[in-house]
Amino acid sequence: MEVDSSPLTAFPSTIDEASRWKQLEHIRHTPGPYTDPDAISPEAMAQFDNMKVLVIGAGGLGCEILKNLALSKFQDIHVIDMDTIDISNLNRQFLFRQSDVGKFKAxxxxxxxxxxxxxxxxxxxxCKIQDKDDDFYKQFQMVVCGLDSIEARRWINAKLVALAEEGDGPDSIKPMIDGGTEGFKGQARVIVPGITSCFECQLDMHAPRAAIPLCTLAAIPRQPEHCIEWAHIIAWDEEKPFPQLDKDDPEHITWLYQRALERASEFNIPGVTYSLTQGVVKNIIPAIASTNAIIAAACCNEAFKLATSAAPALGMEDNYMMYSGNDSIYTYTYSHERKDDCPVCNSGSRPLEVDQDMLLGDLVESFAVRPEAQLKKPSLRVQGKTLYMQSPASLEQQTRPNLDKTLRDLAIEEGQALVVTDPAFALEFNYFFKFKAA
Incomplete structure (x- = not known):
């Protein structure tokens, strides 16, 4: 059968609108044993009809989420995504056609x-989520995330927690429903800023990607991923084709792809493609359509329950649902508790257990692989002294000599507070030094 890939300009109006919403209206108007008594009041009905929801991401999860929210009768939805459609998206992002390649996903x-x-x-x-100001996010009653980026999740999580802390009253609290998939596995969670654990509390569940030894990249690459990482880490730093790498810029990814291809040809390694280059550089995990559909359904179920109070949503007691479809279909729901030392929703400091003779440069690099930090460009300071600043360039040059000094040389003391910042996050990460016994 030939499939029409032309743009869809209209759909046949054969759907009976009353029938489409029949079951949904039955749920809304018929209270169950766990329904909030006020959920069927005229005020609650009107509140649902006027609810404004933000969807972040219009990829594999985002397409499913948009479809589900629309069919759950949410009438005012905003979607934000900076990416354009690639040919590789069409196998699972069902809202797109071949004629849409190159257009904005959202x-x-x-x-x-x-x-x-x-x-x-x-x-x-x-556009990017970072391009929007506080007033943009304040207009929504809830946020549903279908992202494939840990960094973006951390940013929006910190933004919503900040809005809740700075606001006055319950309207400043914007629940965040976060979905994520990895192959046949996935999870859905509800984060209520200031009440439940936030995304940063759960960061150590997302282990940083294992680093490939530099000697392998520089001398003996064996896999196409090694060639791509060589172009990403070594070639880019040596040649500096652009002032700063933008992983979402096709021109930058193309440069990396071409250099990786040259490297692979030199060592007779097949398999380097543009999509693989993009996946390695952005740490994109291959997605499966069925997993996306299941997790998106779980997320939209929670959105509907939060919006209507028709049933209890994931909250204080159980706020995290995990799914595994590797060998069978298995789900488990549990409560992920807040952390007292979370840099976002609590102001506690974490102990930083290090050797006093550790080089500052090694300490800076360690923040990229620490499960609770995962920072790409950390800057460090203690009271009265800046240890190392990544930017601006003048401060980086001025503090660079410190990288070759030990903590002992820098007169760092046991228990001294350390503040770590990263340009990707509008918050500070607080630690205190705890030296290992000699």
């Missing part, structure tokens, strides 16, 4: 769903 996905589901309004934002 825009195409929004238009597709609006043409298919009457009454829903979806506003697309083709």
């Amino acid at each position: 825009e195409v996905a929004a238009n597709f769903v609006m043409r298919r589901v009457r009454g829903v309004k979806i506003t697309a934002h083709n």
Whole structure:
């Protein structure tokens, strides 16, 4: 059968709108044993109809989430995604067609769903989440994330926690429903800023990617990934084709791909492709459509329960649902507790157990692989002294000699407070030094 890949300009109006919403309206108007008594009041019904939801990400998870929210009768949805559609997306991101390649994901996905589901309004934002100010995020009642980036999750988590802390009253609290998939595994969680554990509390569950030894990259690459990492870490640093690497810029990824291809040809290593280059550089984990559908359904279930109070949502007691489909279908729900030393939702300091004779440069590099930190460009300071600053360039040059000094040389004392910052996060990470016994 030949599949039509042309743009969908209209859909046949054969759907009975009353029938489409029949079961949904039955759930909303018929209280169950766990339904909030106020959920069926006229005020609650009107509140749901006026609810504004933000979806972050219009990829594999985002497409499913947009479709599910629209079919759950959410009528005012915004979606934000900076990416454009690639040919490799079409096998699982079902809102896109071949003719859409090169267009913005958010825009195409929004238009597709609006043409298919009457009454829903979806506003697309083709930009980074960091480009939006506080007023933008304050307009929403909840946020649903379908992201493949830990950094983006951490940023939006910190933003929503900050809004809750700075705001006045319950309207400043924006629940964040976060979904994620990795092959046949996935999870869905509900984060209520200031009440439940936040994403940063759970960061150590996302172990940083294992580093490939530099000697392997520089001398004996054996896999296409080694050639890509060589281009990413070594070639880029030596040649500096652009002032700063932007992993979302196709021109930058193309440069890395071409250099990796040359490296692979030199060592007769097949398998280097543009999509693999993009995946390695951005640490993209291959997605499976069925897993995306299951996790998106779980996320939208929680959104509907939060919006209508038709049933208890994941919250204080059970706020994290994990799914595994490797050998069978298995789910488990449990409570992930807040951490007293979380840098986002608590102000506690963490002990930093190190050797007093450790070089500052080694300490700086360690923050990239610490499960509770995972920082790419950390800057360090103690009271009254800046140890190392990544930027601006003048301060980096001024503090660079400290990298070759030990903590002892820098007169760091036991129990001294250390503040670590990273340009990717608008918050400080607080530690105190705890020296290992000699």
